[in-house]
Amino acid sequence: MHLLIIGGGLAGLAAAHTIHRSAAKDDTLTITVVEPKAYIEVPWATLRAFFDCRVSETCTMPMSNFLAKHPKVTHIRAKVTSLTKSEVTLDNGQKLSFDVCLLATGARKSLDILNAYVSASTSDSEEQALESRRDALAATGKNMFAASSILIIGGGAIGTELAADIAGFSAMQNGPKPSVTLVHSGNHLVPELRAKGATKVLNMVKDMGVKVHLQEKAIEKDGKWFLESSDQPIEADLVIKTTGVYPINDFMKVGLSHSLDDRGWVKVDDHFRVPGTEGRIFAVGDCCDALQKTGVNAMGSKTAVAKNIIKTLRALRQNMSPDFLTGLATKAEGPPVFLITVGPKKGLAQTPFGALTWPLPQLKNRTMFIFRAKMELGL
Ligand SMILES: Cc1cc2nc3c(=O)[nH]c(=O)nc-3n(C[C@H](O)[C@H](O)[C@H](O)COP(=O)(O)OP(=O)(O)OC[C@H]3O[C@@H](n4cnc5c(N)ncnc54)[C@H](O)[C@@H]3O)c2cc1C
Incomplete structure (x- = not known):
């Protein structure tokens, strides 16, 4: 089974970490994170990093630190340019198919330095x-x-x-x-x-x-x-x-435009599933309209997202349609x-x-x- 995560920011990596831990004994699961940056950055510390190099050094960290602790995860440094119900195309021309996909591409801010x-x-x-x-x-x-x-x-x-x-x-x-x-x-x-x-x-x-x-x-x-x-x-x-913040979900406009709302945010149901994708595509964090766009919600949704993705992978393995799964975890605002x-x-x-x-x-x-x-x- 292949889980593809688009976006290695806080939402994508927190979910990857939780799924990795919950599925530690599952040798059939591989996780790919597509993320152009070679490092992880804590966005709420970025402004302070302009003025304090100690913050700059601690709020940015190599992606390899994450990979070393999560051996099931492969990182591909690229941007997704298009997405269908079963496949993505990357900006290097590569195509990747998936069983389940998690969208976690965040949002664009008007201050350019924040859009690394x-x-x-x-x-x-x-x-x-x-x-x-x-x-x-x-x-x-x-x-x-x-x-x-x-x-x-x-x-x-x-x-x-x-x-x-x-x-x-x-x-x-x-x-x-x-x-x-x-x-x-x-x-x-x-x-x-x-x-x-x-x-x-x-x-x-x-x-x-x-x-x-x-x-x-x-x-x-x-x-x-x-x-x-x-x-x-x-x-x-x-x-x-x-x-303000603006959606950057154009890569869905050809294959999955019906899954974007009027403003361009990814639509999700109460269980982080993107409508019209047969229960195989989920979205979390700033890219979607699920919850307030905060780091607390982006990371705090990880347990619910992980539970729902693991259930979906299990259903697919048993040739069941994930569309009709019950008992999925529900989204909730953080404190x-x-x-x-x-x-x-x-x-x-x-x-x-x-x-x-x-x-x-x-x-x-x-x-x-x-x-x-x-x-x-x-x-
Ligand atoms: C200056 C600032 C201060 C903040 N302060 C707070 C705070 O005090 N408290 C709080 O709770 N929240 C705060 N936030 C908000 C919080 O940081 C975000 O809600 C959180 O980072 C969202 O996580 P995310 O993973 O959805 O998006 P991001 O962290 O933005 O990650 C998205 C990732 O997707 C990648 N990506 C984008 N497009 C593609 C593509 N096409 N293909 C592949 N990868 C792609 C990007 O490179 C990025 O790494 C702040 C944000 C900023 C910018």
Whole structure:
């Protein structure tokens, strides 16, 4: 039996780890992960890695570390360019058939450095790939510090954390500091936070010297930037857009277009199965519309996804149609905790008990919870 996983990010590898462990004695199972990058990266630590090389070195790790602990898994460094109900085609022309497939291709962010899959070279060595990724992360931070004024468009979690990190880390350095302006169209920063927590974050960000404009849009006229409502000019030597996430599921448009929703996200039923694929294709993480797009959900779904895939493989082995399987595990949102850093020392955790500024934010600042991702991947 062949399980093909498309995307070796947190969702794909957490599922691979759990399936590998549950099917340890099954000699007939092979698992292939198709992933262009030669390394694993913990995305929620990436912004911090722009400014702190210790984070850059720990939030990126060689894929071979994962493979050494998961001998049933083969890694193919490539991108999938098309998918049908039984086969994928890769960007190197290779075709691979599968019994069951798991889609875990994530989503594109408006800040390009976060989309490492786009420019990932599949021919350099693992060491070269890691080194050039770490160099690119450091260069991004240097480029930001070299600007005299930075405009960040989008005050979601990414824009807000980035604005505070630029202000906080540049304050710790000698030399000129960039001025930072954050423009957000919503009525409070970080939509995932409740209003009270968002106000605390706003005050922390302002205390760090960031100029914040809420319920505003930044517009460009002749290469200069202005606030839309008042035409007030915005200093902007460097403009960074952090406005959203977008689907990257075009490889399904020919063979499985009916399995994409109107916006291009992969549709799934309650058991992570993609409709119209006879129960053989599953999807998890940011690529689909199953749950909120968080790392907690991407990794936390691993047990349910693994259980359902193992049941499906068993059914196929017995020549049963997996379409009619019962007793499958059901998708569920992770714990209702949302945690954001505000610069290198502060932050806010929204929990069922209220918005806390201690101790979870300090723990995140100290560790970036990289250990949590490693644990979920069996590393
Ligand atoms: C800056 C930032 C901060 C965040 N902060 C938090 C946080 O505090 N808490 C939280 O819970 N979540 C956070 N998240 C979200 C979290 O990181 C994601 O929800 C999670 O990484 C999604 O995992 P995934 O595996 O679905 O996608 P990804 O981790 O993006 O992995 C997808 C993988 O698929 C590969 N791929 C893409 N296309 C193809 C293709 N055609 N063929 C083969 N492979 C392909 C990519 O190379 C990539 O490795 C943050 C994200 C970012 C970017």
